[in-house]
Amino acid sequence: MDWLTVALLLLFGLVFLAAEVIFIPGTTVVGLLGFALLAAGVWFAYRDLGSGTGHVLLASSVVVAGLLVYVGLRPKNLARVALNDVNSGHVRDARLPDVQPGTTGRTLSALRPAGTVLFAENRREVTTRGEFVAAGTEVRVLRIEQNRIVVESVA
Incomplete structure (x- = not known):
């Protein structure tokens, strides 16, 4: 494989990880697919481009993925997608009737x-x-x- 294929695998892996962490958290499938693409890109880099290039791509992939997770899991970013409204409604419990015998x-x-x-x-x-x-x-x-x-x- 040539360097373009390895670069595209790494790029799409990072894009899918970013989508999982920042845009659609909790889906898991997109994150696993991104991780698999990153792993395949690093493996092909070691196999086809040599161990020196493989080390560099592995280290840079880990750093960029770590930054994505850090940015995505900051409380400010989580507050954008979290449910912050409090439901104060209630339901009348039929087991506790509000009309007593003799009424x-x-x-x-x-x-x-x-x-x-x-x-x-x-x-x-x-x-x-x-x-x-x-x-x-x-x-x-x-x-x-x-x-x-x-x-x-x-x-």
Whole structure:
């Protein structure tokens, strides 16, 4: 192989390593391909261009790859691609109901046997034990069964 092939292998190896470290961190495939191209370029340099040239290319490849890793892993560069936003949202846990047994509310729809009830300012889907309850009727929570609120008419 001639010197141009060795130079292209080293160049593309360094470009792929730079892409892995700086532009698309975490993909691994591009970095491994870059490392393989660098290793092939250094091996061909030793084989075809002699050990003196091989030593020089090996040392320069290690130095340039080390600089790329150093530049890519600086905290300033990592902050550009890192997720810095904090998610402060929350989900109501159905296992810890906010409507306790004995709470009263008013039906917004007819319960046949399921429907919607307004507890204070919270709308909840509820069910009865089988009876029908008209809209606008006051109901009381009997129990919470897993993810169902069971109510009965207060009247």
